[in-house]
Amino acid sequence: MTSTQSKPSIVFCHGLWADGSCFSKLIVPLQAEGYECIAAQYGLNTTAEDVALVKATMGRVSSPVILVGHSYGGSVITGAGTDNRVVGLVYICALAPDADETSQTQQSKFPRTDVFSHIEVVDGRIWLRPDGTEYFCGDLSEQEQKLVWATQGVPRPDLFEAKAGGTAWKSKPSWYIVGKKDRTVHPDLERFFAKRMGATTYEVDSSHVPMLSQPERVLDVIHDAAKAVQAGTAGKAAQAPGR
Numbered sequence: 342m343t344s345t346q347s348k349p350s351i352v353f354c355h356g357l358w359a360d361g362s363c364f365s366k367l368i369v370p371l372q373a374e375g376y377e378c379i380a381a382q383y384g385l386n387t388t389a390e391d392v393a394l395v396k397a398t399m400g401r402v403s404s405p406v407i408l409v410g411h412s413y414g415g416s417v418i419t420g421a422g423t424d425n426r427v428v429g430l431v432y433i434c435a436l437a438p439d440a441d442e443t444s445q446t447q448q449s450k451f452p453r454t455d456v457f458s459h460i461e462v463v464d465g466r467i468w469l470r471p472d473g474t475e476y477f478c479g480d481l482s483e484q485e486q487k488l489v490w491a492t493q494g495v496p497r498p499d500l501f502e503a504k505a506g507g508t509a510w511k512s513k514p515s516w517y518i519v520g521k522k523d524r525t526v527h528p529d530l531e532r533f534f535a536k537r538m539g540a541t542t543y544e545v546d547s548s549h550v551p552m553l554s555q556p557e558r559v560l561d562v563i564h565d566a567a568k569a570v571q572a573g574t575a576g577k578a579a580q581a582p583g584r
Contacts, residue, residue, distance in 0.1 A: 349428060349567055350377040350402035354395055354421070356412025356435070357385065358469040358477060359550060360494040363411065366556035367563065376567070377402040383417070385496035388444070388503040392420040399426055407566055408509075410435045411552065412526060413500070415534070416444045422509025428570045430515040431563055434526050434549050437517075437534040440508045444501040447530060455524040456549075466495040476524040480547055480554040489550070510538035516566045517542045518551055518559060525549035541565070 351371055353364040361380030368378045381398040383391040395417055399406050405428040410418035415435025422430050436444050459473030469477060474486040481489065517535035521528055521544055535542040545551045545558050552559045 347571060348374075348376050349405045349407045349570055350379075350399075351407050351409060351563065351567075352395065352399055352402065353378070353380040354391075354408060354410040354414035354417045355380065355382075355494060356410075356414045357467070357496050357500075358493040359411065359489055359553075360492050362492050363489065363550060363553055364409070367409075367552055367560060370556075370560060371563070381417075385413075385494050385500055387497070388416060388420065388500065388505055391417045392506055395421040396424055399424065405570065407431060407563070407570065409433065409563065412436065412549065413444060413496070416505045419509050420505035420507040422513050423507035427509065427513060429566045430509055430513050431566050432515065432517045432534070432538075432540065433552055433559060434518060434520040434523050434531055435534070436526065437510055437538055438505050438508075439537075440504070443504055447533065448501075448526070451527040451530040451533075454527055462498055465497060467498055468495050469493050478548050478550040478553060479524070480522065481550065485553065489553070510540070514566075514569065515540040516562050518562055519544045520547045520549055520551055521545065522547060523549045 355361050361382045364380050371378050379402050381395045383394040404426040406426050407429040408418040408422050409431040411433040415432045415437045418430050419437050456476040459470045461468050474490050478489050515538050517540035519531040547554050
């Protein structure tokens with residue numbers, strides 16, 4: 342294992358229905374390259390609690406830190422990323438609200454995606470039904486889809502109504518992965534977020550979970566982010582469509 346002294350640590354932040362285990366195909370190779378990695382496992386009760394847990398998780402690895410957020414995890418890193426230990430943000434098919442927005446604000450302005458016809462609210466939580474994995478992670482094998490369902494993180498119904506408590510993408514360099522076949526967060530909404538934050542943008546021919554279906558592509562983006570922050574050249578990010 343190579344020295345970790347010059348490498349940023351990587352903290353992963355999950356969304357709904359795919360918990361921290363969804364980053365396993367990224368964590369193992371990054372650890373082998375000498376990166377300190379950890380996935381924050383928060384409760385999806387309130388955004389404030391989730392942001393606080395990410396900040397606590399950052400304390401378990403060396404600084405500086407790159408935050409990687411998937412889906413709702415984008416809202417979490419938008420809030421937590423204002424911490425001065427954070428030097429970069431990687432968004433994977435993720436939400437990125439502004440200061441006056443909640444996680445739901447911009448979603449309501451785009452067409453409703455297919456996955457929301459395959460969820461149910463039971464016992465105070467929003468559950469992905471087994472038939473919903475096709476619309477969430479449909480480019481995985483049947484076995485992997487069943488694993489995602491079996492390890493799903495389930496939110497409180499009002500989770501998306503809260504603000505993130507910060508807008509880190511306004512002050513930190515950002516990288517954004519758009520899933521062109523995403524049926525959970527609308528691809529055009531992802532493009533809107535990426536353009537608004539001025540992110541270096543990559544389009545991947547994937548479902549909502551490219552870190553599981555195309556981990557090599559996601560690793561490439563994380564490497565780009567790490568190299569940029571290491572070199573101190575991560576100013577306003579340039580557009581890199583179709584990378």
